[in-house]
Amino acid sequence: MHRLFAALLAATPCASIAQAQTAPPADAGATQPQVAAPAISGPAFTVDRALELAGVVSPALEAASADVRAAEAGRRVAGLRPNPTITVEAENVAGSGQYRGTQSLEATTSLALPLELGGKRSARIAVADARTDRATIQAAIAKADLRLSVIRAYAEAASAERRLVIARDQAHIAGEGRRAARVRVQAGRASPLEAERANVALVNAEAALVREERAVEVSRFTLSRIIGQPFAGPLDANWFDHVPATHGPLRPIDSTGTLMMAAANADFASADASVRLARSQRIPDLTLGAGARRFEQTNDTAAIFSLSIPIPLFNNGRAAVSQATAERQSADARRRLAAIDVDQAVAWAQAEAANAATNAAAASGPALAAAEEAARIARIGYREGKFGQLDLLDAERTLAQTRAAAVDALLSYHVAQAQLERLTARAPIIQGE
Template sequence: MKLNGLLAGLIFHRHSFGLSALLVFSLGFAAVSIAENGAPVAFEPNDEKTSDAYQPPTEEKKLTLRNAVQLALEHNPELAAFAKEALALQGLTLQAGLLPNPVIQYDGEDVSSRSHGPAARFDSLRIIQLFETGGKRSARTRAALLGQESAEQDYAARRLDLIARVANVYLDVLAGQERSKLALASQELAQKVADTASKRVIAGKAPPIEETRAQVALATANIEVEQAQRNLISFRRQLTLLWGDPAPTFTSALGELETFVVIPELNALEARLRQNPLALRSLKNLEQQRALHTLEKARRIPDVTLNVGIRRYGWDISNDTTALVGLSIPLPLFDRNQGNLMAAQQRVNRAVDDQAAMELQLRTLLTQAYESLIAADTQISMLRDEILPGARETFRMANRGYELGRFGFLELLDAQRTLFQNQTLYLQALSNYQRLINEVERLTAAPMEPANQKPQK
């Protein structure tokens, strides 16, 4: 199997959160992309019909990474919780832009005078309206909108992390399948060696201890097969649990491990870090805190309350009606919102520090992943071009020499063990290489260019 680079489309419909534009994050998981029928498959976004993005497994129940990602995006409960929070903040943005409700007030008053005349009644009806000054409503709306956009970036970051998790576990499944094939091949090889040793012992060309050693090596190979199969079962369950299915129904996962990318310079990758949803979220958080600081500054300006109404004089006095007009403005003598303004300024300062810390954290993680990726690429090249060909040739010569009686069994056993260990090491190096590409692409939120050169066999 090979694992070609996946271009996983992270689709984020902003209009579903009250906005009009469609924000598409193209996430290149080149390490864990799928090649079906020898051609790379891209997980491309669909603007209109999301049902077209998911293609159920075939009758053979062969799972693709596209199917796995779509299932996780649709059914993962953790991601659904973040989506609901973003929807909740849409309501807060709507609420922040609403005008204060008017107040209607009725007053009824009886005035009776036992010594000066008949009783009188006064009926008053007022409408009271608060008018916000200083741009409070627009500042409050902007702060709420930035909070909603920050939550959207948080949702995008969680979605990106989920795709990365699916890709990594899918990679474990592919590597587990290859590990099982390698263990079965080693078991078959050990069986052939055991049969050859048995024939040599029967023919009197070798002592019985060689047959015993061969049987021990065969038993070890059997244990390796069982362990590889158990690990594969565990990885399959871990994958399906990401979309809430505890019992895997697919028979195999499609994909290729031996696919490589062009590794760009570190400074070129660092320039892409600003597109990471976590970086965008920290930027939106800073903008929101500044908007809240602007709102607290506006709250220093007193609001105006206007009331208008009528008063009617009834009963025994003439039915006259009088217009009422009132205006009230708080005097900012003691409370000038200075405490809230100070707190808002400190939160702005903290947001600046948080943004710098997030940038440093992303840069540190990228540097670590990049250096490890370079080392993994070098290790793969050495194993593929130098070590594995030498180990295969050594085992071929040892096996042939053992059959002809020129080499002892220990030399053959050592050559067999060396070949199996280096094949296992090569598989682990490929898995590590693909996982590091996953990490780099997760941090940069962009795909890496696939290499055109095919690996040499």
């Protein structure tokens, strides 16, 4: 019987699980351990609600929104033309001789208007537009990152609650095992060593229960910090247990239009616009001036016209063009590298999500059912004296490990699926494109 029981356990592949909260099947002559309900009660706090709350209080979204507004303001600044300059001059005044006082005063009032040449204004606008587009994409990236963080924190909190249920169940089972061991020892059917083993198993189960209670507190606190407020009620167990069936090969991978590629393209567009701006800066601007001069002695006036142009003697703009060109080449290389990285990351994320879904879908398969049946048989056999205590402890340990593996598989699936959604998130449509 012992060999048959061991073979049954060895044939049980470690799987995952939606039935992680299910207690072992009832037996007519056995005391059935009940799965304790979570200490947290009330309506379920859903992941959609968590996402909604996080979107309202997220500092990352607030910062991204401010960056977009700053970029839009920068676009308006880039479109402004240079301000004109009014100059008032007084000559031949407060001197000596005939220039004493204001009798020889010559007052000049002139207006100077800078004229930008070489398309500087349109080049500035192009750079500002590219930066605005990049800020818009970055805001979408911040939103996608926040969604990933919320789902990961929610899944970790849900898995902690599920492990707490398992830990309570195991502590209850360990208590029942200690009572059964004491009965056997008192009846002279077992040595006192069995009672001590049962005590050790109970102590370990209670310690594990305390650890899982702390894990629940920490995971719920972490989620509450992300959403900006504490929340009541258990998490949505249906969401945590839901795993779609996955069949067939992985979906075709196309990084075009994803947030990562949109960001890389926006960086290149900004660098390209900067090259155009650097080239336009090489063309000197003109400053036109016009004014009037009044002569105090004769009370006559005369018009004044001026034209000034800087001489590009020391800085002709070539270095700035070389710098901008190198930065554009770097941005282009990073864009091509991003395409490779995104494709690889999506492929791995698809594989991880599919593998986790396959493991999680095995919850209703033979692994968990076999572990539960083995534990049930071991409990009955132990009470009837057909199995030893070590067989019982081994069966209970296998059941606990199978349930824990089930929770791990569900957690891995939700995290992998969230990561896949983050990688394949589509970029927003930029106005003007």
